[in-house]
Every structure is written in structure tokens, then in C-alpha cells.
């Protein structure tokens with residue numbers, strides 16, 4: 419319980435609007451949407467300016483009060499939830515820091531407050547005929563500060579990179595309260611350590627991001643969207659390689675989905691329909707996008723698809739003939755996570771391996787899973803173009819859900835060990851949070867881990883910034 423002196427001090431900094439103590443108002447901020455993490459706090463601070471954030475952090479550093487930053491609370495690894503494991507922490511939300519969005523169309527950049535949603539960043543860019551390519555299902559709620567802090571990925575990484583590639587400048591409050599300002603949209607700057615890069619993916623452990631400068635791109639004017647039926651991930655890899663070549667690297671989406679996932683969607687999610695007349699072992703959702711209206715690309719793609727059918731790589735395929743049909747294809751992909759709930763309990767992995775390793779990785783992991791967890795039903799799906807799979811495993815049919823879920827850690831260890839053999843990552847998109855700290859400690863390169871701890875101790879000697887995250 420924080421003393422009234424502390425609460426008065428915070429009130430002096432933010433004014434009454436920035437102090438939230440009502441349990442009802444705090445409640446949605448102390449639980450994660452997947453229902454896996456439930457925390458608690460007596461106080462949520464909602465500063466409106468960078469200066470207020472700086473004063474709050476400085477005060478907390480002086481009084482050794484721990485802070486947990488939160489943006490849209492769409493994270494899934496327990497990184498933005500205060501009070502987990504009995505810690506006393508104050509929540510600091512950026513929800514009032516969402517007023518400023520400035521587009522510089524000629525500079526292909528946009529500078530935004532940390533609390534702006536990704537949807538609002540996309541919309542502001544689009545108004546000036548520019549593309550902000552970060553796109554993820556949580557974009558209506560997740561924030562600029564949140565995506566930078568988790569280095570979010572989404573469906574366009576293949577073409578435009580992760581948030582790290584899209585971030586050109588950051589303003590942040592460091593754990594001692596100092597304002598670090600590198601908010602320009604400079605593309606070239608070789609003046610020593612790039613602190614920006616440390617803050618990206620730091621999950622709120624090295625400071626609070628208050629503003630971000632993002633890179634923009636020319637607006638995509640034409641999209642070709644395909645739903646393809648194939649026999650295996652190895653074929654998907656060949657198609658990806660070849661499609662990148664013939665389109666001049668204009669493939670912007672390349673997602674792989676198993677038949678098990680599609681059938682769960684079709685059987686359980688309303689208003690969905692199979693794009694192809696027969697089922698196939700695997701499917702690809704592919705999108706090619708151009709910034710010009712270019713009919714020659716359509717011809718190139720038609721010829722390519724015909725050749726792929728003839729050589730037997732492609733078993734069947736459909737091209738979206740309208741925006742409505744395109745959305746229908748996307749609905750199948752986006753419903754995958756929800757649909758798997760109808761298959762019973764599932765154990766999740768958010769992994770990546772080098773793109774060319776994906777087929778072998780899937781094969782090896784399927785074999786190992788069958789040996790150790792007979793009849794479990796692996797359902798990997800996602801961003802083949804980035805080597806990133808949501809490698810979820812459903813319980814065997816007719817078995818007890820709780821028994822199956824009790825294998826969570828041992829199954830994670832088995833899958834993560836194979837990932838590590840391939841020099842992959844145990845967290846491709848969602849971060850470490852509190853969920854994967856043990857696995858990070860077990861599998862991260864010891865030299866990297868030691869350097870991370872040294873950096874944390876140097877920048878945050880009182881361990882006030884998100885103390886339970888990344889390290890135990």
C-alpha cells in the first residue's frame with residue numbers, strides 16, 4: 419500500500435486526472451486478455467506529457483518505487499501487468515499520451531505520441547498517401563510505445579521488417595528520470611552506441627518510451643491475394659522463393675496454414691467458407707502488392723501460377739476477385755487462434771527458425787512430439803515468410819484437457835530445444851515478459867544474457883523499471 423505522501427506527490431505532478439485509484443477503473447488493466455495473468459495494484463498513473471513521466475520516474479527512483487509501463491494491454495506474456503508474483507508495483511499507462519501525430523510525407527516519416535494506437539498511425543499516414551506497414555490483429559488497441567517495446571512483427575515483416583526496422587527515432591524517460599531524446603527521422607547516424615536499439619524490445623525494463631518516429635512507405639495501390647492448396651511446408655518454401663523472384667520481391671504476405679486449422683475454422687467460426695473445392699494438407703495465403711497500378715504483374719502472376727500447377731507444386735489455387743473475397747480469405751487466417759479453442763486445450767509456442775529450415779524443423783518437431791506426447795495434434799501456422807510459426811499443439815482427441823495442459827513446460831522445453839538446434843528464437847513476436855524468463859535463462863547465449871544483466875544494472879541500479887520482466 420502506497421502512503422498518502424506518495425500519492426500526493428504524484429497528484430502534484432499529474433493533476434487529479436492522472437491518478438486512478440478506483441478498483442473498477444483499474445480492473446481491466448491488471449489482467450491480460452487471454453486470461454493467463456491476473457495482477458493487482460492500488461495505483462494507476464496516467465501522465466499526459468513527457469515531462470510528467472520524467473518527474474514520476476525520477477520520484478520513483480528516489481523512493482525505490484517499482485513501475486510497470488502499459489500501453490494497450492494487448493501483450494500476451496505478462497509483461498505489462500503489475501503486481502504479479504506478489505510484487506508491489508505502480509502501473510503507469512500511456513493512455514492519455516495519444517494526441518500528437520505528425521506526418522512528413524516527403525521524409526516518409528511520422529512522429530507520434532507513445533499512446534497512439536497503431537490503427538491511428540496507419541490512418542494518419544494513409545491520409546497523406548503513405549503506408550505505415552505494421553499490421554497485426556491487435557492494431558486497434560496496441561500502441562506505438564507497446565509495439566516498440568515488444569518489437570512487434572505482424573503480417574508484413576517479409577516485405578517491411580519488424581518494428582525495429584520501422585523505428586527511426588525514440589524519445590524515452592530513462593530509469594533515473596532523464597529524458598533521452600533522439601526523435602529525429604535520421605536514416606544515418608554513426609555517433610556511438612545506438613540507445614534506440616536497446617529500448618526496442620526492452621519490454622519496459624530500461625525506460626518508458628514517450629514518443630516514436632516511424633519510417634513510412636509509398637502506399638500500396640494494388641494487391642493480388644491468393645489462397646493456395648499444397649502438399650507440404652517444403653513446397654510452400656519453394657513457392658515462396660520462386661514468387662519473390664518473379665515479382666521483383668513484391669510478396670508482402672506469405673502465411674502457411676494446416677488443414678487441421680482450416681477445418682476447425684470452417685466448422686466453428688460463422689460466415690467462413692473454403693476457398694477451394696477439395697481439402698489439401700496445407701494452404702498458403704499469399705499477397706503481392708505494388709505501389710503502381712501495374713497490369714504486367716497480373717500477367718506475370720497468372721503465368722507463374724499456371725507453371726506451378728503444371729509442375730505439380732501447386733495442387734489448386736484461388737485468387738481473390740474482390741475486396742470482399744480478399745477479406746474472406748483473411749478471415750480464415752485471422753480466425754485460426756480462436757478456432758483452435760474448439761479443438762480443446764492447446765500448448766503454445768511463438769518460435770522462429772531461419773526460413774529455409776522451416777520444413778525440416780516442422781518434420782523433426784512432429785516426430786519428437788508424437789514420440790513424447792502420442793496422438794497430440796500439432797497445428798503450426800503463421801508467417802512462413804519470416805520463419806515464424808505459432809507452433810500450437812492441440813490435445814489428443816478424447817483426452818482430459820487439464821492433464822494435457824500440465825505438460826506445458828515439458829512440451830515447451832522439447833520444442834524450444836529443437837528451435838535452439840536450428841539457431842532459432844523461442845520468442846519471435848511476443849517477447850519474454852514473465853512467461854518465458856526461465857526458458858530465456860536456460861537457452862539464451864550466456865554472454866548475451868550477462869551483457870543484458872550488466873546493461874540493466876547500469877541503467878536501472880534500483881531495479882524500478884518493470885522488475886519482474888526478462889529476468890527473475
Ligand SMILES: Cc1cc2nc3c(=O)[nH]c(=O)nc-3n(C[C@H](O)[C@H](O)[C@H](O)COP(=O)(O)OP(=O)(O)OC[C@H]3O[C@@H](n4cnc5c(N)ncnc54)[C@H](O)[C@@H]3O)c2cc1C
Pocket residue numbers: 451486487488489490491492493494496497498499512532553554555556559560561562563564565566567568569570571572573621622623625626627628847848851884887
Ligand atoms: C489479437 C492479438 C493479435 C496479436 N498479434 C500480434 C502479431 O501479429 N505480432 C506481434 O508481434 N504481436 C501480436 N500481438 C501481441 C501484442 O499486440 C503486441 O505485443 C503489442 O506490441 C503490444 O502493444 P501494447 O501497446 O498493447 O503493449 P502492452 O501490452 O501494454 O505492453 C507490452 C509490453 O510493453 C511494455 N510497454 C508498453 N508501453 C510501453 C512504453 N510506452 N514504454 C515502455 N514500455 C512499454 C509493457 O511494460 C509490456 O512489457 C497480438 C495481440 C493480440 C491481443
